[in-house]
Structures are given as C-alpha cells and as structure tokens.
Amino acid sequence: MMIKKIFTYLLLGISLCLSATAQAEDYVIDTKGMHAFIEFKVKHLGYSWLLGRFNKFDGTFSYDEKNPEKSKVQINVDIASLDSNHAERDKHLRSKDFFNVSKYPKASFVSLGYVNKGNGNGILTGKFTLRGVTKDIAIDVQQIGAGKDPWGGYRRGFMGKTTLHLSDYNMAKANILGPAAENVELALYIEGIRK
Amino acid sequence: MMWKDSTSSYGLVSILLHWFMAVLIIGLFALGVYMTDLNYYDPWYHKAPDIHRSIGVLVGVLLLLRLFWRQMNTHPASLGASWEKFLGRLAHYLFYILLLVIVISGYLITTADGQPVFVFDWFQLPATITRMENQEDRAGIIHAYIAYLVIMLVVIHTVASLKHHFINMDPTLVRMLGIKKRAKNQPPIHLQQENQ
Numbered sequence: 001m002m003i004k005k006i007f008t009y010l011l012l013g014i015s016l017c018l019s020a021t022a023q024a025e026d027y028v029i030d031t032k033g034m035h036a037f038i039e040f041k042v043k044h045l046g047y048s049w050l051l052g053r054f055n056k057f058d059g060t061f062s063y064d065e066k067n068p069e070k071s072k073v074q075i076n077v078d079i080a081s082l083d084s085n086h087a088e089r090d091k092h093l094r095s096k097d098f099f100n101v102s103k104y105p106k107a108s109f110v111s112l113g114y115v116n117k118g119n120g121n122g123i124l125t126g127k128f129t130l131r132g133v134t135k136d137i138a139i140d141v142q143q144i145g146a147g148k149d150p151w152g153g154y155r156r157g158f159m160g161k162t163t164l165h166l167s168d169y170n171m172a173k174a175n176i177l178g179p180a181a182e183n184v185e186l187a188l189y190i191e192g193i194r195k
Numbered sequence: 196m197m198w199k200d201s202t203s204s205y206g207l208v209s210i211l212l213h214w215f216m217a218v219l220i221i222g223l224f225a226l227g228v229y230m231t232d233l234n235y236y237d238p239w240y241h242k243a244p245d246i247h248r249s250i251g252v253l254v255g256v257l258l259l260l261r262l263f264w265r266q267m268n269t270h271p272a273s274l275g276a277s278w279e280k281f282l283g284r285l286a287h288y289l290f291y292i293l294l295l296v297i298v299i300s301g302y303l304i305t306t307a308d309g310q311p312v313f314v315f316d317w318f319q320l321p322a323t324i325t326r327m328e329n330q331e332d333r334a335g336i337i338h339a340y341i342a343y344l345v346i347m348l349v350v351i352h353t354v355a356s357l358k359h360h361f362i363n364m365d366p367t368l369v370r371m372l373g374i375k376k377r378a379k380n381q382p383p384i385h386l387q388q389e390n391q
Binding site: 080085086087088090091094176177178 | 234235236244304305306307308310329330331332335
C-alpha cells in the first residue's frame with residue numbers, strides 16, 4: 001500500500017516535470033536562414049523617415065502557449081552591422097560621435113516579464129543595454145503565427161515595436177541631429193525555430 | 196619655357212603638376228579635417244565633402260598623369276650629397292605610394308555600398324569593390340592615417356627644399372619655380388652639370 005502510494009506520487013512528479021518542460025518551448029531565432037530583421041526608423045530633419053537595420057544579431061526565446069507570462073527573450077545585436085544603405089553615414093554612426101562600436105560592439109536585450117493581452121498580443125519588458133547604458137524598456141509584441149514548417153521543423157514568429165530615446169545613451173553627437181531625431185523607432189521581426 | 200623636362204630644368208608640365216597638386220593636396224587635408232567636425236545643420240555639411248571627394252578624384256587623375264609624365268621624360272639630376280639624393284628619391288616614391296593609397300581608400304569609403312563618387316557635376320565614378328567586411332570603416336582608418344603621413348612628408352619635403360636653397364645654395368627649389376637664375380654664390384647651372 002505504502003509502496004504503491006509512493007510510486008504513484010513519483011509517477012505524478014515525473015509526469016509533471018515532463019509536462020512542464022514540454023509546455024515551455026525553446027526557440028532559436030532564425031538568423032542563419034535570415035528570417036529575422038531588426039530595423040530602426042528615425043526622422044530626418046523632421047521631414048521624412050530614415051530607415052536602417054542591423055544585419056547581424058542572434059537570440060533565443062521561450063514561449064508557452066498556455067502560460068505566455070513566462071515567455072523569455074534574449075537578443076544580442078552586433079552594432080557594427082548597422083546598415084542604412086549609405087556607407088559614409090554608416091561609418092559616421094559607428095564612429096565615436098555616435099555608437100562608438102570599437103568600444104561598445106554589442107547591444108543586448110534580456111526580458112524580465114511579459115504581460116499577455118490576448119490574441120497573441122502583449123507587452124514584453126526587460127533590460128536593454130546600448131553603449132554601456134542599461135535602460136528598462138517595453139516592447140509591444142504581436143504574434144504573427146506558428147506551426148510546422150515544410151522541412152520538418154516548427155516555427156513561431158513575432159513582431160515587436162518600441163521607441164528608444166537617442167539622448168539616453170550618451171552618444172557624443174546625438175544632439176547635432178536635432179530634436180526631430182530624438183525618438184528612434186525600433187522594429188523587430190523575429191522568427192524562431194523550435195529546438 | 197619648354198613643355199618637357201630636360202637634364203637641367205623642369206618643363207612647364209612638371210612645374211604646373213607639382214604646384215597644382217601641392218595646393219590641392221594641402222587643401223584636401225585642411226578640408227578633410229574641417230568637414231569631419233562640422234555640425235549636421237552647418238550649410239557646409241554636404242558641400243564640403245562633395246568638394247573633398249571631387250578634388251580627391253582630380254588629384255588621383257593628376258597623380259596618374261604625373262607618373263606617366265615622369266616615365267616619358269628625362270628629369271634634372273638631383274643635387275646634394277649622396278644621402279640627400281637617396282632620401283630625396285625615397286621621399287618621392289613614398290609620396291607616390293601614399294597618394295595612390297589615399298585616393299583609393301577615399302574612393303572605397305564612398306563607394307562601399309555601391310554608390311558612385313560624384314565629381315562636381317561633371318561625371319560619376321562608379322563603384323567597383325563593394326560590401327567588403329566593414330569596408331568604409333577600414334578604408335576610413337587607412338585614409339585618415341595616410342593623410343597625416345602625407346602631411347608629415349609635405350613638411351619634410353618643404354624643409355628639405357629650403358635646406359637646398361638656403362644652406363646648400365643649389366637651384367633645387369628655384370628650378371621647380373621655373374626660374375633659371377642661379378642661386379647666390381653658385382656657378383651657372385650648365386657649369387654645375389659639367390662639374391658633376
């Protein structure tokens with residue numbers, strides 16, 4: 001009787017553990033097949049939008065459909081891969097005047113929490129580090145879709161949007177761009193492949 | 196004055212190339228230092244680099260012309276002690292190599308993303324080598340350091356020419372000005388040639 005009870009609890013415990021690991025799915029952001037994009041958008045003189053992107057980054061996330069609040073995201077961005085399709089501008093942005101990539105080559109985001117708003121929407125909060133400055137930011141997240149891919153894997157995609165403030169990151173010459181360039185809109189288009 | 200160089204004097208083409216390039220190269224350096232520190236809202240923020248790129252291409256063309264002209268001509272013998280002649284030759288080869296590198300590196304900055312170099316509104320120089328790993332940054336570092344080296348060499352070159360003029364009292368400097376008149380206390384040039 002006693003042995004049977006212990007055995008039952010043990011089995012229950014094992015199955016709980018298994019189900020817990022089975023529910024939180026871990027994903028690697030597909031930067032190998034480049035189904036992920038990090039783009040920024042900043043106003044030029046206040047008259048138009050200037051777009052650019054970071055070509056090199058990597059990251060992982062975990063997502064639990066039944067428990068989205070436990071979602072976690074971690075992304076590293078290679079700042080030197082900045083590309084605004086104009087070499088002289090990119091060179092200037094990488095220089096000491098702005099990103100100073102030789103001293104601060106990476107930016108990173110580590111999530112701390114996720115507020116689920118239903119329908120695959122939510123707000124992801126976390127620590128964002130750029131030029132050695134760490135700020136708490138919130139990213140508006142929208143799930144685009146998830147499912148099996150035709151090649152035997154399973155994929156899940158999100159879009160995230162947030163606004164960064166140029167003056168937060170101690171860039172030597174951020175101010176020369178004028179107040180119109182203070183807000184930088186960051187958009188992340190992320191596709192993960194389930195591990 | 197002759198167009199071509201002779202064994203005793205420089206011709207008009209060499210003299211014009213020398214002084215024209217001297218002005219342009221020193222001007223490019225000054226403009227380069229000035230323009231990289233301009234405020235974004237400065238009226239010269241776009242104009243200064245436009246002019247810098249255009250004149251840079253012009254210097255590249257003049258450099259090729261000069262190297263060609265140098266090959267096609269005899270030139271006056273260099274004057275002074277053998278170490279002076281050696282250093283003089285070394286400095287000239289260095290000038291040619293550094294100028295070639297600085298022109299090419301400048302071109303590689305501007306064209307790194309495939310955009311052409313606009314030379315005033317005369318013509319465009321198309322991109323060739325593009326999108327190497329951090330091309331514009333690497334070429335930029337080379338461009339900046341070589342620029343300082345060139346200016347150091349300009350200073351050495353100037354000091355050397357003044358040394359020839361005031362201490363050696365030979366016609367090294369005046370013959371580049373197209374002046375045939377001998378320097379003080381010097382025998383006429385044709386006699387110098389005979390004495391050598």
